[in-house]
Amino acid sequence: MKLATAIVLAATLVAAVLSLQPANAVDDAPNSRVQLIEVEQQTPYLESFAGVTAGTATTSIVRRVSGVTFSSQAYAQLDNHNGDQSRATFPIEVEAGDLYGIHAAFVKGPNFGVVQLELDGRPLGGPFDAYAAALGVEPAKLLGTVALAEGKHMLTMTVVGKNEASTDWLGGLDLLVLDSTAAAQPTPTAVATAEVGGSVPATLALSLGTPPRFEAFVPGTEREYTAQTQATVTSSAGDATLTTSDPGYLTNGAFKLAQPLKVTLSKTTWDAPTSGEPVDVTFKQAIGARDPLRTGTYAKTLTFTLSTTNP
Template identity: 65%
Template sequence: MKTVLSLAAVAALFVAFHNARAVEDPPQAHLQLVEVEQQTPYLESFAGVTAGTATTSIIRRVSLTGTSSAAYAQFDNHNGDGSRASFPLDVADADNYGLTAALVKGPNFGIVQLLIDGRQIGSTYDLYAATLARAEPVALGAYALSEGRHILTMKVVGKNDASTDYLGGIDLLVLDSAAAPVPTPTAVATAEVGAQVPATLALTLGTPPSFGPFQPGVAKEYTAATTANVVSTAGDGMLTVSDPGHLMNGTFTLPEPLRVDITPNTWSEPVSNATVAIGFKQLVKASDALRTGTYSKTLTFTLSTTNP
């Protein structure tokens, strides 16, 4: 019984110690230095025919004091037509890397871009300088790279006016996971905010319309107008008017019917304070007998919906 208890205590101590290290140990950093001139070029770029002579771009290893291994990869190119020099890039460990490049400048160097797997990294770099030398390293940004083979490409897109040619040069590419920004820890919570919209159909008519005085024995079409204000929370809406019929003065009726126009009179979505123009027309013929007094008609306007 004592032996069993002792083994159990040792096991518990090991588990506790192991779990503590799993939490406290920082993630392993990955650093990889890529001597580009030591990579076998995948692709040589061929420029077009210039002045009747075909010129071929060449990728070569060129010795240069001050570079990381006393040499750099030179793209001996002679056109700013997007010519490319490509190299294999074998990433040892998948990680999020901060990338840095050491480029080479000179009096006959062009303007270049760097790409990994066809995606541009960093900016566009003018490699012109009065003397040939390795330039200060430039940060290209942070990129997630999977383990395995990728393609590093240098693309020539132009040149400085002071430069005499379109060469490109790169010495070293540095992949450093410790240089990649660490995401800021965040805590996320959600809260639902809202408000209820009551079902609303509201109709307000403007100033009552008036045709003015009718002139007996004179043929004329009289007009009048008013407005309506519509508020609707429905999915659709329609404004209609009851049968206008005929204007009446007591028992006397105008022979010609009253006409009403509503613009607009339908909606396919909710509206708030939509203005509607309502027009009225009344034709009086020269032969129509008119009775002294007021001709009028009460009309009912209805705002309705089929999709509340």
């Protein structure tokens, strides 16, 4: 009879603090997505630290403290008396793997400190200041959403400080509630993929600017004449080479100049694609003082070629 009463009290408390649907009778079918864990009924592993206060050695212990205001009429108390990071770990058994909203009902009072809960080494919520003028239980607080597998997990309570008004460093935990219906759900999303792209045709393009013109050649005067133009190179190939045909000699009908034409390019090779790149083309013609010159125009047609071995 006492056990049945404790179960009814636990269910009533959870209904009040979590706004769950109240049971109409003790034998109502339980909600399979809500698990109540009476922390004081778990077997704790205590990690305690000995401290000294006013010359008196004190050691933390974990105890089950009874009280009619608590779920199952008892709670788990970490009887701690120093700010030494003492902590108690409670093994808990999760009945079914799921994404759970985790609620905890902390005990508070005039001699309670600031506590932090962790589940499997991960913090649950932030530090809770358990100081209050009178002993009581805080309404269950939602501490976050955690994915839990079926089986054993470790719940740790650590005293991390205390309120200035508190007279001691106690920690207390009444009830832990795993509620899958309270879990924060990820925002629904729809995912689709679309491939976008464009093709590049094989391109080798070469253009020449204004045809180069030398100044008038002056007979009997030694001089080197210079003329320039510009080529524009576009290539989609992996490499490219710019060449010119043999300049040879400028000719005027049946006559040709005594010295050959020279052509230089500011750039002749590429190892990557390029678009609209300018290349300077320089022409040089040397005339000697005794070189014969025939009236008229000296000229020669040259061929410039842009080629690739890696289209």
